[in-house]
Every structure is written in structure tokens, then in C-alpha cells.
Amino acid sequence: xxxxxxxxxxxxxxxxxxxxxxxxxxxxxxxxxxxxxxxxxxxxxxxxxxxxxxxxxxxxxxxxxxxxxxxxxxxxxxxxxxxxxxxxxxxxxxxxxxxxxxxxxxxxxxxxxxxxxxxxxxxxxxxxxxxxxxxxxxxxxxxxxxxxxxxxxxxxxxxxxxxxxxxxxxxxxxxxxxxxxxxxxxxxxxxxxxxxxxxxxxxxxxxxxxxxxxxxxxxxxxxxxxxxxxxxxxxxxxxxxxxxxxxxxxxxxxxxxxxxxxxxxxxxxxxxxxxxxxxxxxxxxxxxxxxxxxxxxxxxxxxxxxxxxxxxxxxxxxxxxxxxxxxxxxxxxxxxxxxxxxxxxxxxxxxxxxxxxxxxxxxxxxxxxxxxxxxxxxxxxxxxxxxxxxxxxxxxxxxxxxxxxxxxxxxxxxxxxxxxxxxxxxxxxxxxxxxxxxxxxxxxxxxxxxxxxxxxxxxxxxxxxxxxxxxxxxxxxxxxxxxxxxxxxxxxxxxxxxxxxxxxxxxxxxxxxxxxxxxxxxxxxxxxxxxxxxxxx
Numbered sequence: 025x026x027x028x029x030x031x032x033x034x035x036x037x038x039x040x041x042x043x044x045x046x047x048x049x050x051x052x053x054x055x056x057x058x059x060x061x062x063x064x065x066x067x068x069x070x071x072x073x074x075x076x077x078x079x080x081x082x083x084x085x086x087x088x089x090x091x092x093x094x095x096x097x098x099x100x101x102x103x104x105x106x107x108x109x110x111x112x113x114x115x116x117x118x119x120x121x122x123x124x125x126x127x128x129x130x131x132x133x134x135x136x137x138x139x140x141x142x143x144x145x146x147x148x149x150x151x152x153x154x155x156x157x158x159x160x161x162x163x164x165x166x167x168x169x170x171x172x173x174x175x176x177x178x179x180x181x182x183x184x185x186x187x188x189x190x191x192x193x194x195x196x197x198x199x200x201x202x203x204x205x206x207x208x209x210x211x212x213x214x215x216x217x218x219x220x221x222x223x224x225x226x227x228x229x230x231x232x233x234x235x236x237x238x239x240x241x242x243x244x245x246x247x248x249x250x251x252x253x254x255x256x257x258x259x260x261x262x263x264x265x266x267x268x269x270x271x272x273x274x275x276x277x278x279x280x281x282x283x284x285x286x287x288x289x290x291x292x293x294x295x296x297x298x299x300x301x302x303x304x305x306x307x308x309x310x311x312x313x314x315x316x317x318x319x320x321x322x323x324x325x326x327x328x329x330x331x332x333x334x335x336x337x338x339x340x341x342x343x344x345x346x347x348x349x350x351x352x353x354x355x356x357x358x359x360x361x362x363x364x365x366x367x368x369x370x371x372x373x374x375x376x377x378x379x380x381x382x383x384x385x386x387x388x389x390x391x392x393x394x395x396x397x398x399x400x401x402x403x404x405x406x407x408x409x410x411x412x413x414x415x416x417x418x419x420x421x422x423x424x425x426x427x428x429x430x431x432x433x434x435x436x437x438x439x440x441x442x443x444x445x446x447x448x449x450x451x452x453x454x455x456x457x458x459x460x461x462x463x464x465x466x467x468x469x470x471x472x473x474x475x476x477x478x479x480x481x482x483x484x485x486x487x488x489x490x491x492x493x494x495x496x497x498x499x500x501x502x503x504x505x506x507x508x509x510x511x512x513x514x515x516x517x518x519x520x521x522x523x524x525x526x527x528x529x530x531x532x533x534x535x536x537x538x539x540x541x542x543x544x545x546x547x548x549x550x551x552x553x554x555x556x557x558x559x560x561x
Contacts, residue, residue, distance in 0.1 A: 048085065051086060051089065052085060054089055055088055055089050058089060058093070058096060059092065062092060062095060062099065065096070065100070065102075068103065068141060068142055068145070069099065069103060069145065106144040107139050107141060109149060110139045110140075111137060111139050113149065113156055116156050117152065117155055118137055120159040120162075121159065123163065123209070124162065124163070124166070124210065124211060124212065125211065125212070126209070126211030126212060126214070167205065167208065167210050169215060170199070170208055170210055171205065173218035173222055174192060174199055174208075174218070176222050178192075179275065180226065180229060182277040183229060183274060183279050183280050184225065184228060184229060184232065184280050184281065184282075185277075185278045185280070185281025185283070191225075195214065195217045195221055196208075196209045196214045196217070199218075229271060229274070230271050232280040232282075232285060233266065233269070233274055233280060236263060236266060236284075236285055236288065237266065237267050239263065239285065239289060240260075240263050240266070240288070241267065243260060243291065243292060245346060246292065246296065249299065249302070249303065249306065249345050249346060250303075250306065262279070262284065263284065263287075263288045266279060299345060300338060303338050303348070303349075304334070306349065307338065307348060307352060310349065310352040311330055311334060311352070313356060314330075314352065314356050314359055315327050317359040317360060317363050318359060321359070321362065321367075321370065322370060322373075322443045322444050323362070323366075323442070324444055324445035334348070365433070365437075368429065369426065369429050369430055369441065370443075372422065372425065372426045372429065373426065373443060373448065375422060376419065376422050376423060376426060378415075379416060379418065380419070382411075382412040382416065383419065386409055386412040386413065386416060389405060389408075389409050389412075390409075423452055423455065423456065427452050430448050430449055
């Protein structure tokens with residue numbers, strides 16, 4: 025029994041010794057693990073001079089464990105905070121990288137990244153913070169570019185009259201105005217598509233502006249051709265206002281909208297259809313102006329042939345309306361210059377013709393036997409006769425001056441000076457010749473009077489079919505306007521006329537003189553410039 029008790033006690037002792045050894049071993053293992061963990065934490069956190077670390081082999085194992093436990097707890101807490109910081113920084117880095125790469129939308133949540141707990145040093149954390157700052161800066165720059173692109177797209181869409189919302193969301197849904205700035209996509213693909221969209225819109229703007237400027241130019245040309253009123257032109261001020269503007273200067277919303285361009289195209293087409301009929305009207309108006317200039321200058325033209333030629337040109341379409349009108353303007357300018365060069369001569373021709381008319385009236389007045397009767401208006405005719413005699417006496421000098429100026433004009437220009445198609449020098453030569461014939465007729469009458477006076481039986485003088493030079497009469501001009509020419513009386517056979525080259529044409533009844541009979545005394549009085557005796561037969 026004693027042996028048995030001794031053995032049992034020995035077994036109890038052995039078990040307690042084993043338990044104590046085991047417990048000690050566990051404590052030592054726990055102490056070793058604690059020290060290892062402490063070392064690992066210090067290494068991960070790089071806390072080389074951490075306060076509170078117990079000295080080596082100080083006290084019992086339990087005391088050592090008790091001394092290490094608060095340090096470990098503090099380090100664990102610090103590690104958790106450091107891991108959270110790392111996780112936050114890495115999450116932001118991962119999110120920004122995803123946004124830049126286009127794999128992540130700004131509003132998407134990022135999965136928590138795995139943190140490398142072996143290196144939780146502040147140096148590593150600072151590196152992550154530096155990387156995050158660089159990414160945030162890049163994100164800010166990208167966001168600024170995106171906003172600039174979006175603003176440019178908005179302005180271009182406004183000018184082009186396009187829907188900005190559909191254009192922007194077609195690039196990326198986050199680019200509409202309803203989303204916040206930070207929620208907009210900043211990916212490489214978004215920036216690239218925005219750049220392409222801006223480029224396409226600018227090209228479209230350039231093309232539309234060029235088209236609009238072409239239409240505006242056509243409108244102005246058509247307006248000028250057709251003398252369009254200012255009221256009608258003002259309806260398209262929004263089209264013509266940008267005719268000389270550059271692409272960057274066009275910023276008014278809707279200035280290059282498609283409906284505006286279509287409206288201008290419709291107006292150009294409408295005016296182009298009216299151009300042919302309107303051009304005929306304008307061309308004929310200018311032709312009438314040209315004919316009026318020639319008529320006033322007494323230049324003979326063929327207006328019907330000119331109008332037919334204009335009609336054929338417009339109908340054929342072989343000539344631009346602007347060129348036709350410019351050519352007609354040149355013709356009008358040349359006609360005005362020629363008319364101006366003829367003005368001095370024509371003024372003297374008018375004076376000569378007026379003097380010839382007064383000469384004709386004076387001869388009619390001198391043949392009137394009742395001109396001195398106390399009839400109503402006799403004193404007025406007497407005054408006119410006095411002035412007419414003075415004017416008639418100036419005719420030779422006037423004709424000489426006119427001949428000299430006409431010859432000088434012809435020498436300067438190398439062409440003949442015509443008056444309603446008849447050479448003026450020929451008219452003047454004809455007038456001088458007929459005036460000489462009239463003087464011969466008067467001389468013959470005087471000789472005849474002397475012969476009658478020598479006869480024994482008196483015979484009263486009676487009117488003889490004498491000739492008189494009356495100068496130009498009013499005839500229809502070649503241009504459809506009344507003109508005055510020298511003509512022959514209907515009863516005068518063998519009248520002389522002039523062709524345009526100055527040669528005589530006996531078959532053309534346009535010679536510039538009239539002849540009527542005058543008495544012998546009237547002829548003498550006309551030559552002397554005095555009134556005949558009322559009592560003379």
C-alpha cells in the first residue's frame with residue numbers, strides 16, 4: 025500500500041512536473057512569439073526607437089509576457105491605423121488610375137485593395153501619398169481639359185444650331201450638364217473622342233461658314249443685279265453679316281444653323297429664277313439710257329438690233345449677267361464721254377439751226393404786205409424781226425466756227441462727225457452752197473428788176489418762184505426723237521442730199537434746205553437788212 029501510495033505520489037509529481045514543464049514551454053513559446061511579433065511589428069512599422077519596449081531577460085517569463093503585452097497592443101493598434109491609411113491611399117490611387125484608364129466610372133465603388141502588411145512604414149506611406157498627389161494633379165488637369173472640350177462643344181453646337189446634350193452624351197454619358205464636375209469621365213478614350221468631336225464640329229463650322237459666305241455673295245450679286253430694295257435685303261442681314269468674318273469671329277448662337285443656310289439657298293434659287301426676266305428688264309433699262317444719250321448727242325444707232333442682241337445673249341446663257349451689265353455700263357460711260365466731246369459742237373449746231381429758223385421766219389415776215397398794219401401783235405413781230413436780222417447776220421461767222429470745230433474734232437478722233445447719221449460738214453457745205461445759190465437768185469432778181477424798169481410799159485412786180493434757205497426743219501430723228509435737219513421743199517425737184525460718207529446722193533430726199541418764192545424788193549431788203557417800202561409794189 026505504501027509502495028502503491030509512493031508510486032501514486034510519484035506519478036502525481038511526474039505529472040505536475042510535466043505540466044509545469046509544459047506550461048513553462050508554452051510560456052516561453054508565447055514569450056518567443058510575442059518577441060517575434062514585436063520585432064515584426066517594429067520592422068513593418070519601422071519603429072526603431074519605440075518607447076516602452078522591455079529590456080531583455082528582465083523578470084520571470086510571465087513578467088516578461090506582461091511587460092510585452094501592452095507594447096504589442098499599442099503596436100497592433102498602430103498597425104491597424106497604418107493599414108487603414110494604406111488602404112485609403114491605395115483605394116484612391118486605384119480609383120484614379122481606373123478613371124484614367126477608363127475601366128472605372130467616377131461614381132463606381134472601388135474594391136478594398138490588399139495592403140502589404142510587411143511594409144507599413146511611413147516612408148512607404150509617403151510614397152503612396154506622393155503618387156496620389158501626382159494622380160490627383162493629373163486628374164485635375166484632365167478634368168480641366170474635359171471641361172474645356174465640353175465648353176467648346178457647347179459653343180460650337182450653339183453656333184451650328186445642334187443639340188448639345190445628344191452630342192455630349194454620345195461621347196460619354198457623364199458629360200451632360202446634369203452631372204457634377206467631379207463625376208465627369210476623364211479617361212483617355214473620353215479625351216480622345218472629345219478632341220475628335222471638337223475637330224469635327226470645327227470642320228463643320230468652317231464648311232458651313234464657307235457655304236454661307238458663298239450664298240451671301242450670291243445674294244448680294246443678285247440684289248445688285250436686280251436693284252433689290254433695302255427692306256428686302258434687311259431680311260437676310262443675319263446671312264450677309266458674316267460675309268467677311270473668320271471662323272473664330274462667328275459666335276452668335278444659330279448663326280450657322282442648317283435651316284438658316286437652307287433659307288439662304290432657297291432665296292438664292294428664287295432670285296436666280298427671277299434673274300433672267302429681271303436681267304432683261306435691267307438690260308433694256310440701261311439700253312434705253314444708252315439710246316437716250318445717243319439721241320441727245322444726235323448719234324444714229326440701231327436700237328432694235330441692240331435689243332435683239334441683248335435678248336439673245338440673256339436667253340443663251342453664254343454670258344454672265346454681271347458681265348453683261350458691266351459691259352453696258354462701259355458703253356454708257358463711253359457714250360457719255362463721246363456726248364461730252366460733241367457738246368460744244370452740238371450747242372453751236374443748235375444755234376445755227378435756230379438762226380436758220382429765224383431766217384426763214386424773217387423771210388416769211390418780209391413777204392407779208394400787211395406786216396406794218398396796226399394789227400394785234402404787230403409790234404411784237406417787229407421786235408422779233410429786228411432781233412432776227414441781227415441773228416441772221418451772224419450765221420456766216422457761226423458756220424465758219426462750226427466748220428473749224430468740226431474739222432478739229434474729226435482730225436483728233438479720225439472719224440466723221442455725223443448729225444443723226446448725216447456728216448455735219450456735208451450739211452454745212454450744202455448750206456453754204458444753197459446760200460450762195462440764194463445770193464445768185466437775189467442778184468438775178470435785181471437784174472430782172474432793172475430790165476423791167478427799162479421797159480416802156482410798167483409791169484407790177486409779182487411773186488416769182490424764188491428759193492430761200494430756211495435751214496433745218498423738224499423731222500423724226502434716227503433714234504426716235506425729234507431732230508432738226510436741212511430739207512428741201514416738196515416742190516423743189518433735184519434736191520441734193522448727203523450720205524454718211526459725205527458724198528452727194530440725188531436719190532435721197534433729205535437735203536438740208538427749203539426754197540420758197542420771195543419778191544424782188546423783199547430779197548433786196550433781206551440782203552440789206554432793212555425793211556422794204558410798204559408802198560412799193
